[in-house]
Amino acid sequence: SQTIHQWPATLVQPVGSPLSLECTVEGTSNPNLYWYRQAAGRGLQLLFYSVGIGQISSEVPQNLSASRPQDRQFILSSKKLLLSDSGFYLCAWSVRGATEAFFGQGTRLTVV
Amino acid sequence: KQEVTQIPAALSVPEGENLVLNCSFTDSAIYNLQWFRQDPGKGLTSLLLIQSSQREQTSGRLNASLDKSSGRSTLYIAASQPGDSATYLCAVRNDYKLSFGAGTTVTVRA
Numbered sequence A: 001s002q003t004i005h006q007w008p009a010t011l012v013q014p015v016g017s018p019l020s021l022e023c024t025v026e027g028t029s030n031p032n033l034y035w036y037r038q039a040a041g042r043g044l045q046l047l048f049y050s051v052g053i054g055q056i057s058s059e060v061p062q063n064l065s066a067s068r069p070q071d072r073q074f075i076l077s078s079k080k081l082l083l084s085d086s087g088f089y090l091c092a093w094s095v096r097g098a099t100e101a102f103f104g105q106g107t108r109l110t111v112v
Numbered sequence B: 001k002q003e004v005t006q007i008p009a010a011l012s013v014p015e016g017e018n019l020v021l022n023c024s025f026t027d028s029a030i031y032n033l034q035w036f037r038q039d040p041g042k043g044l045t046s047l048l049l050i051q052s053s054q055r056e057q058t059s060g061r062l063n064a065s066l067d068k069s070s071g072r073s074t075l076y077i078a079a080s081q082p083g084d085s086a087t088y089l090c091a092v093r094n095d096y097k098l099s100f101g102a103g104t105t106v107t108v109r110a
Helices: none
Strands: A003-008 A010-013 A018-025 A034-036 A045-054 A055-056 A065-070 A075-076 A085-093 A101-103 A107-111 B004-007 B010-014 B018-026 B032-038 B044-051 B057-058 B061-068 B072-076 B086-094 B097-100 B102-110
Touching: A003 A010, A003 A085, A010 A018, A010 A065, A010 A085, A018 A034, A018 A085, A018 A107, A034 A075, A045 A065, A045 A075, A055 A065, A075 A085, A085 B032, A085 B044, B004 B086, B010 B018, B018 B086, B018 B102, B032 B061, B032 B072, B044 B057, B044 B061
Parallel strands: A010 A107, B010 B102
Antiparallel strands: A003 A018, A018 A075, A034 A045, A034 A085, A045 A055, A065 A075, A085 A101, A085 A107, B004 B018, B018 B072, B032 B044, B032 B086, B057 B061, B061 B072, B086 B097, B086 B102
């Protein structure tokens, strides 16, 4: 069966520090991969999606970047965190086509 | 741009009552619609997926309907239980992208 792993679960980082969040998927090949952010009391905002290795599309301009170095690995990064980067970050995957999406357990990021 | 709205934002009911959660979307050219459950501080759990060609989908006490032409979906939860307390999110897929509503937070009182 397919599973998605996301870590760390929580993270407290000072302003200006770098960030690296990792997401891996098991049990499938060539998944579409997604990074979402959920701000307190708000809906999920799509940040990045990827349809293949090295293929990254950004939905909104921001202080973050994403990379897909391997087929089932998706990394969210920042060189210098801002206070506004605080939030709940969720990784998701789906098989290509009109199929179901599955989410990881999320990373709670607090920038102080 | 797809806009997804969920009404009501919050709902509190006594145990045993049926729940009705509404979702509307502006662009009817969707591939599918998915309902999720989110517990506080946790990720999303998929509840039901309705393909654009389907009218409804059922799983246990949950039933979701889809009227694509009018841009609406409804999630029904029968005989609610305290364990149903959570936030329920509706998401619609256009091509690669899932667009989410802000969710309905449900509290079932024992």
